[in-house]
Amino acid sequence: MLFLQFTVDSTRYVLATRAIIEVVPLAPLQKQPNAPAHIAGLMNYRGRSLPVIDISQLFAGYDSALRLSSRIVVVKLALPDGAQRTIGLLLEKATEILKLDESQFTEPGFENPHTPYLDKVTMDGQGMLQRVSPENILSAMDAERLFPATGEH
Amino acid sequence: MKQGDEKARDCWNRVGVWAHAVTRCERLQEVVHCRNCEIFVAAGKQIFERALPPDYRQENLVSLASTGTISPQDSVSIIVFRLGDEHFCLPANVFETVKESRPVHRLPHVKNPFVKGVVNIAGKVCLCHSLRTVLAVNSRDHDPAGKSRHSYKRLIVVNLDAGRYVFPVDEVKGMARYRPEQLKSPPATIGDEVRRLIQGTFQHQGERVAVLNVARLHHLLHAGNL
Numbered sequence: 545m546l547f548l549q550f551t552v553d554s555t556r557y558v559l560a561t562r563a564i565i566e567v568v569p570l571a572p573l574q575k576q577p578n579a580p581a582h583i584a585g586l587m588n589y590r591g592r593s594l595p596v597i598d599i600s601q602l603f604a605g606y607d608s609a610l611r612l613s614s615r616i617v618v619v620k621l622a623l624p625d626g627a628q629r630t631i632g633l634l635l636e637k638a639t640e641i642l643k644l645d646e647s648q649f650t651e652p653g654f655e656n657p658h659t660p661y662l663d664k665v666t667m668d669g670q671g672m673l674q675r676v677s678p679e680n681i682l683s684a685m686d687a688e689r690l691f692p693a694t695g696e697h
Numbered sequence: 698m699k700q701g702d703e704k705a706r707d708c709w710n711r712v713g714v715w716a717h718a719v720t721r722c723e724r725l726q727e728v729v730h731c732r733n734c735e736i737f738v739a740a741g742k743q744i745f746e747r748a749l750p751p752d753y754r755q756e757n758l759v760s761l762a763s764t765g766t767i768s769p770q771d772s773v774s775i776i777v778f779r780l781g782d783e784h785f786c787l788p789a790n791v792f793e794t795v796k797e798s799r800p801v802h803r804l805p806h807v808k809n810p811f812v813k814g815v816v817n818i819a820g821k822v823c824l825c826h827s828l829r830t831v832l833a834v835n836s837r838d839h840d841p842a843g844k845s846r847h848s849y850k851r852l853i854v855v856n857l858d859a860g861r862y863v864f865p866v867d868e869v870k871g872m873a874r875y876r877p878e879q880l881k882s883p884p885a886t887i888g889d890e891v892r893r894l895i896q897g898t899f900q901h902q903g904e905r906v907a908v909l910n911v912a913r914l915h916h917l918l919h920a921g922n923l
Contacts, residue, residue: 568761569757570753571761572754572758588758588761588762589761589762590761591762611745611748612746612748637745639742640742
């Protein structure tokens with residue numbers, strides 16, 4: 545399986561490419577007043593409005609750096625009720641694709657109810673990689689209120 | 698990484714393959730060329746760590762907002778290849794690899810007209826089928842022997858319904874996308890047997906590209922004995 549590697553605060557994470565529709569460069573984002581800090585804004589994606597979540601804010605509470613290596617990853621999520629949503633994830637250092645085997649991942653042995661999106665871990669020569677399950681990102685942030693079910697996204 | 702970087706900075710110019718120095722980096726014994734060395738690769742990736750050029754985000758807005766290009770959401774990703782004058786394509790996800798053209802070893806007493814022989818793909822002996830025969834392509838390539846410097850002959854290695862197939866093609870054109878509703882039915886002039894293998898055709902860069910039906914192609918090749 546292929547995974548996209550990114551970092552938050554120099555910790556490495558991977559995202560399964562199966563969920564990814566497209567990796568796009570940074571584009572202007574429409575800021576949303578009074579929104580939580582991890583809502584980076586809305587992006588014009590192919591003529592539709594795409595909410596973008598800043599993963600650095602969500603994970604570590606700082607804004608993603610505005611560098612060429614920071615990219616918006618458009619992912620398709622299957623919600624528990626069967627509906628599908630498309631959202632953008634703003635990731636830092638999203639420049640590398642890794643080939644990892646499902647069997648390489650092991651249970652982290654630690655569970656935090658506040659970070660349900662953090663999944664199994666795997667080790668390589670440079671340290672540890674933790675898998676992020678994008679489905680649980682939404683549930684972690686009150687999907688009902690922030691992302692109404694209306695609209696065919 | 699920071700400290701190691703400082704020390705290693707520019708090492709390809711000082712002790713690497715671009716250096717005039719007599720003492721060469723000992724890593725070269727192992728990696729042969731600097732481009733295979735992780736220090737060189739890591740340094741190259743630093744280009745992505747630059748700040749955004751002015752107007753960068755605004756420029757991206759134009760390309761990302763446009764609905765004219767086919768969005769990956771509702772389209773199929775394919776790889777287009779050429780046989781003679783005709784263009785065909787298979788879904789990108791069935792492709793395992795594309796290899797340089799290489800000799801195909803003929804098998805004696807093979808009755809199946811589609812089997813060209815066996816070929817070495819990464820150390821494995823694979824059966825090589827002729828899509829040209831399967832699809833009844835009559836037009837010859839301008840350079841059938843592949844001797845010219847401008848020959849783009851390749852072997853495509855694909856997985857059709859878990860069966861691995863190798864097909865020689867005259868050129869791999871690259872990746873493209875089509876929307877399912879773009880497909881038109883294949884021309885009426887082609888024979889029924891070939892017609893069954895073609896899902897439809899669409900226009901791509903001025904050429905009519907025929908989309909091959911993976912399941913039927915697999916069925917046809919799988920059913921045929923040697």
